[in-house]
Amino acid sequence: MQIAVHQMTSGLDPEHNVSAMAKAIAASAKAGCTFYFAPEMSTLIDRDRTRGRQHISAESGSGALGRLTALASRHNIWLHLGSIPVVHENGDKLANRTIVVGNDGRIKARYDKMHLFDIDLASGESWRESSAYAGGEQPVAVQTPLGLMGLAICYDMRFPDLFSAYAKSGVDIITLPSAFTVPTGEAHWHSLLRARAIESESFVIAAAQCGVHEDGRRTYGHSLVVDPWGKVVLDMGDTPGLAFVDLDLGSIAEVRQQIPVHANRRSIVAPFIAG
Template sequence: MRLAVYQAQTGIDPRRNAGDLVRAIDKAADGGAAILFTPEMSGLLDKDRQRAEASLTGERGDPVLTSVREAAARRGVWLHLGSLALAGEREDGRLVNRGFLIDNRGVIRARYDKMHLFDVDLPTGESWRESAVYGGGERPIVADTPAGRLGLSICYDLRFPDLYRALTGAGASIIAVPAAFTVPTGEAHWHVLLRARAIEAGVFVVAAAQVGRHEDGRETYGHSLVVSPWGKVLLDMGGEGPGVGFVDIDLAEVEEVRGRVPAILHRRPIPEPEIVR
């Protein structure tokens, strides 16, 4: 099974970003991939809230979603669109950070709203308050694809292993972690956490990432990865720029690794700890 990964440098113009995504779909199809994975915020990256919200719509009016669905159908490939920022989807007025699984007919098979929101003050002086703008999702999602049962997650979710336990407990053999990691956190934690998520349950992990200096001034870490169930890095696209990468995976490796280290079979419900004083 051949997978394609799009490492993006998404800007502030959704229509231009849509064009880049369509070209990535064409490259994936030309390269023989069954499914293409794209990063978090594939349609728009803009930390100027007023300017960004002027470009945001709901699903029905989003030009990026429309373009990639048409391209997936035209080229006959599946697409995991890492996420889009969407407006008008929640009663409380907040935005959603929503990923989509789109099949080779352009049909949306699954949607996932990012559950864990990134609120943090970094030593670099950067401050992020996702929860001030976005509403979090309520439940994990898995969906069947040509590349096996896919568990959906987004960026900061990576730090919460209980989510991945739920996904693999529901039969996921491959997990998507689209992201827009900052450079400091990426350098410190990106490879370690992605390999850990793969090793814990013996799954493939596909992490399409944003990279480089963006139009809004932010910098992202890149290093889009594919990790095997044994924790081996099969693809690392580096931190220099955007592009489409390819990797061939063998789904039989999931069961082979789980046979060697049957951690899923050994899982037990964990009660509340006893506190000894």
């Protein structure tokens, strides 16, 4: 089954970003793709939170989301919007939210990023996602034409318990839209994504932001698709673009038959502390 992966360098203007997505969605549908995948913060990247906040609304009032859901039905294609910033329903903070849209234009699933990026890097970069965003409360999986899809975002990939929960649920696909920093990307991106695919024996689809953004940040790129054996079947490098990949969904069962980790899995309790 063919999918499209959109590697972007999103900027300060949601209208410009959504227009780029609209062109990519139309091209994906024309190429016969069943699904289009965008990166984290596809509709807006701005680390000046005061400036960026003027473009962020509640999900129900998002013009960008309305335009994108209309494109799904117009082009008869499923959309994974990566993630978009919305005002959280509690009204106090924002949510970094994945939205999956069916080819009928209806929202099929929402997932709010659970693990927030609060870190000081050796490069001097400092990030405090939790100062503006509320973390999600639970994993979310959704039935799609590709099978059961487990949703996660960027920094989530460092927390194996989340992916153990998805593996136990029998997901076929894990999505990890991202805006990875360059130092952490160079060190860990490929290793972590291959590990998530191998341990769950699922496809991993990770559309990413890349390059130098209008707000001055630089992201790693290298949007990846990894198969259930851990083989990288797509690596988009460090420039923006649109790529098409044929997923051999039959390989999921083949890999699980070769190494039956799902059948052999045992419930794990807290360790016995010897001595």
